[in-house]
Amino acid sequence: MHDGVFFEDSGIPVATVISAEFTRAARAQAEALGATDYQTVVVAHPIQPLTRDEVRALADKAFDEIVRRITA
Amino acid sequence: MSPVERDLAHAIESLYARGVTDGLPVVPPTRALVERAVAASGREAGELVALVPPNYGRATVEKIAINAVMAGCRPEYLPVVIAAVDAVCDEAFDLHGVSATTNAPSPLVIVNGPIRGPLEINSGAGVFGSGWRANATIGRAVRLVCVNLGGARPGVVSMSTLAHPGRYTYCIGEHEEASPWESLAVEHGFAPEQSTVALLAADAPLGVYAQRSRTPEDLLPTLAASMAVISHHKMTHWGDTLVVLSPEHAKILGAAGWKKADVRRWLHERLQWPVCELVPGHNGGEGLPEHVLAKFAHPAAERAMIPKFRSPENIKLVVAGGTAGRFSAIVPGWTFSKGSNLVFRRVLS
């Protein structure tokens, strides 16, 4: 989250992809830094036991939202 | 209720309501109590000791004193608490990772040197247990700083799946007087007359019973077998981890002429396995990560040995606990992905 906030501060739009269980942590961390309008892109949890193809499928699903997050 | 009782109840409840406790009641940090603690530190209230990850709140002497008062510290503990806070905020400790991870580490404070005496820091019987104000409140103060200045709120930023009871407090002294060897601090370059803290991002202690062992050759395989399962039985390349030897166990090794370096080397050599036994799916789904497996043409047949610990020096030995009882403990560090290392600070008082 710190990296994302740093990039946004530096004028670079960021899409941070996180798993659903970390939505609250990401929000709390962003708010603690004052980045109240910082938004993440959420994919389903869990990630670690997935196969490569299952992880790739998450990318397909999240792609449009990722593009929306870094474009106007 | 008398006015005094009402004030007391209000103090306890209002601090709970602010969300600044660890779940146990705290001592209300009045200005007078905090000023007394700051004075005992011998430093200026506004002096910045460290920035506390992950929020990077400013740990000034006064902010540390407020949290130490809340934890129940006596004013004279402040130099130890300040040194410990300085240590956990060292880049090498990686408090950012320690506070945010789904794993369970908690800062363990290991105190060496003469300050253990006047502060009555327990290094003997029940060293990890309850009953000693210094151990209980110094460890707790570090935790409160991590939460209140670092932002490590459980379930919000601190996402540990299980955590462990050391997240209330985690502080021990080394029983230097019962050790056949130089202390942990002396081994790391400090003088015996200096007091130090060493901070380890530590999992809960795992007890090792070795009652019938009479020689190093009896004791060390038993210790090694418990160390083998740190994290899981196929975890490798682990980093700093504490082996807490009881005085009786340390005596077995010392009396046989073994130095600390001999013990470390023996354990390191014992704790390694061929690649073929570490392939994911063989005897459990865990195993070597992809980038390590990629180094071998046929991992399932590969006999090259992979060690549990990166080096013998990652095995940190301390002597602690009561002089009766042939029990030691393994305290795994949190060393994931170039994570946390043992960090020392001198106690300045």
Add this chain to the structure above:
Amino acid sequence: MTEYLDPTDSVAVPRKTAPRPASLDGKVVTLLDISKAQGNHLLDRLEELLRERATPKAIIRKKKPTFARPAPDVLRQEIVGATDVVVEGLAD
């Protein structure tokens, strides 16, 4: 009522997110792997999708040494100096 001193410290400063480009056409996109296991597979697929469905000027792949710490300053500056947008993942 007795005064109790504040054990916390707020470091929040008001921040705004960066302005967004209208599209990714002709833009440099950096895919930042935070070094958690599996994240590379997600970013591999995102790279393919970006090439199929957008026309970025370039796609740069970067990797943090560890997910357990913020990226080193050198890496941050390197990214900022060379990219228009960043996609980072995968935190789980």
